Amino acid sequence: MIEIVDLSQEIYEGMPVYKDLPQVKMSIHNSHEEWDGIKNPKEKTAAVHKLELGEHTGTHVDAINHMAKEYKGQSIDTMPLSMFYTEGICLDFSHKNLKELITSLDIENACKKVNLEIKKGDTVLLYTDHYRKHFNTSNWGNGPDISIEAARWLGEKGIAAFGVETMSPGVPKVSNKEVHHICGELGFTHYENMINLYKLIDKGRFRFIGLPLKIRGGTGSPVRAVAVFDS
Structure with missing residues (x-):
């Protein structure tokens, strides 16, 4: 039996975005009533939506060219798909407070606690419970995150x-x-705005999938990230 855990936020108009990034706009571009030739319908039923959003909207992955200007050629469409289809682990940092740093020692201790090892090529997910506690509140931008040395x-x-x-x-x-600069320097990346990480705690290793859109020259992409358990 395969279990698939959805790790991605919904995308909708008015959702929180980082600082001055583009706001999400969504409207009906074509309606079924229009296609059926109905004049002045009482309501419009969406057949096609028009979306306006930034590459770094909702649950997304950063391209290497986003990390610093010296990596300008390494856009999302040039990154190997193997980076987005990996083994994964999820570690518990739900005890961390707002704006508190997660250190390498914290990560080592979290691994020891659940007898997990970080392997080459892994995707390592950091559960802080920040989404359930603070999404779309005044503290949404003040979560715990990793330190430079981590x-x-x-x-x-x-x-x-x-x-x-x-x-x-x-x-x-x-x-x-x-942290962004280090990702560029060492050639790895990160996902932001993940959800449901609490569902992965104490469940061991899983298959992680977070495939981006193939955006030419893109600096990142929304993803439908999932964890797959094959029991």
């Missing part, structure tokens, strides 16, 4: 990516910019 420690282990529930991989104005 980012380098993870990158040097050869992981494909790590994932967080927050809108940024590092704490803004503390570690966020440097």
Whole structure:
């Protein structure tokens, strides 16, 4: 029996986005009534929606070219699909407070607690319960995230990516910019705005899938991230 856990936020007009990124806009572009030739219908039933959104909307993955200008050629469409189809583990940091840093020692201890090892090519998901506690509140942008040294420690282990529930991989104005730079330097990436990570705790290893759209020159992409357990 295969169990698939959805790790992705809904995309909808008015949803929270990071700082000055594009707001999501959604409207009916074509209606069934229009296609059926009905004039002045009392309601319009969507046949095609028009979407306006940024690449970094909702649950998404960052491309290497997003990390710093020196990586401008490494867009999302050039990154190997193997980076987005990996083995995964999820570690529990739900005890962390707002804006608190997750260190490499924290990660090592979390691994020991559940007898898991970070392997080369893994996607490492960091459960903080920030989504359930603070989504769309005044503290949504103030979640716990990884430290600069933890980012380098993870990158040097050869992981494909790590994932967080927050809108940024590092704490803004503390570690966020440097975490991005380290991802570019060491050639790995991260997912942001993940949900349902609590459903992965204490369940061991899983197949992680977070395939991006093939956006030419893209700096990132929304994904439908899932964890797959084959029991």
